[in-house]
Amino acid sequence: MGYNCDFCGHQRPVVYCRSDAACLCLSCDRNVHSANALSRRHSRTLLCERCNSQPALVRCTEERVSLCENCDWIGHGTSTSNSTHKRQTINCYSGCPSSAELSSLWPFFWQSPAPGESTCEKELGLMSITENIETASSFPPGNTVSQNKNSAGVAEVNIDNNAYMGSGWDGSSSILELRSPPQAIDQPAGVTDTSLPKVSCPQTKHPLLCEDDLYHDFNMDEVDLNLDNYEELFGVALNHSELFENGGIESLFRMNDLSAADSDCRGAVAAEGSSVGLVNAIQPACSNGASADSVMSNKTDSVLCFTGRQAHSSLSFSGLTGESSGADYQDCGASSMLLMGEPPWCPPCTESSFQSSTRSNAVMRYKEKKKTRKFEKRVRYASRKARADVRKRVKGRFVKAGDAYDYDPLNQTQSF
DNA sequence: TCTGACTAATGATCCACATAGGGTT
DNA sequence: GAAACCCTATGTGGATCATTAGTCA
DSSP: OOOTTTTTTOOOEEEEETTTEEEEEEHHHHHTTTSSHHTTTOEEEEEEETSSSBBEEEEEEETEEEEEEHHIIIIIIIOTTTTOEEEEEEOBBBBBHHHHHHHHHHHGGGOOOOOOHHHHHHHHHTTTTOOOOGGGGGSTOOOOEEEEEETTOOEEEEEEEETTGGGGSSSSOOOEEEOOOOGGGSOOOOOOOOOOOOOSSSSSSGGGGGGHHHHHOOOOOOOOOOOOGGGHHTTTHHHHHHHTTOOOOOHHHSSSTBOTTTOOOOOOOOOOOHHHHHHHHTTOSSTTTTOOOHHHHHHOEEEEEEEEEEEEEEEEOOOTTTTTTGGGGGGGGHHHHHOOOOTTOOOTTTOOOOOOOHHHHHHHHHHHHHHOOOOOOOOSHHHHHHHHHHOOTTTTOOOOOOOOSOTTTOOOOOOO
């Protein structure tokens, strides 16, 4: 199935915008949603890599594929062998985030590409080799970046990103907090070195692609992967693709060591009745972690926890408002999990501190909401829909013009 | 516990025809 | 190379039928 971007029609779509009910490539996403303040508020998320039509909710770290709820359920909900796959929620965003911010949002994009890897990941990979190698201080105005070491020697990068990712839903700010591996913090914060070498290097084929070099010489925090240069990027796509195919680009721009490709990486879903560790994690943000509904009502942040080989990060996003409807669940993976209670794949909590009645109530609410949920149908050709809407029928089937019909959508009459 | 009957949910199919898109002139 | 023309495949919604899932006796 060869789906294309709904806007340009030739690039492979990467993100899904529910407000527009459109699948867009990154370039068009940028163009469309930078048009005005309203469009910037559209929340977008990754596109399901299986059905290519629904917003992805989770990322299966084992299959390295982003899945919508339906495909995830199909792939993991019923299969005993796959149901144990580790999955992480996929957060949505609004505004016009830089690729650095996107990489923070979706760190798995920088993992090693699987054979036949999607072009969307290539696009992101291409973005990463934009000419703009800047410091973290080059985040857009209104954003503040601070980098600290905590007591454990772990760097903490706090990106107050009000103007971008956090402003889409309820106006509240979202704090992106990354705890980077130790080696990454050796780089002085705020240093601007525009003389940093570009990707190409004459000595070796892809010298910068050496992971060791990357980790020691490259700091993701210093790379502003600005999306403003899409055309330029695509214009040189061949060279960059060549680089990418050699397996380097994604590692080049791995969010320090924060990569979902790390087999130890664990994605956890903040849901009622889920694992204790995660529930603990959301406690600070939510005064009442025992109820998914209360989570929603509090408009609290969903928290995504990763534990990695070296990196330990927590991402918190404000992705939900009381305006969210049932259909909105698909917009934001984390929020959907919050809203729906325990997901079907959630393993039994061995250390459950919840009462069984509370748990069963959550399951009931989940089933009820799942039952009433309707997936959007994507109409590709409005003109055809408009015609079908007024076409006369016999028992639901279209009839030739002038033939007898038993159903006329326009006046609900019969011709016989 | 197994089986059959029943109900509900879900998916596939059909229809005509405008239109997109590729191929040819 | 551009334009005109021809041809084929596609997609659109409601009704219907077939299949699957769930419940209960």
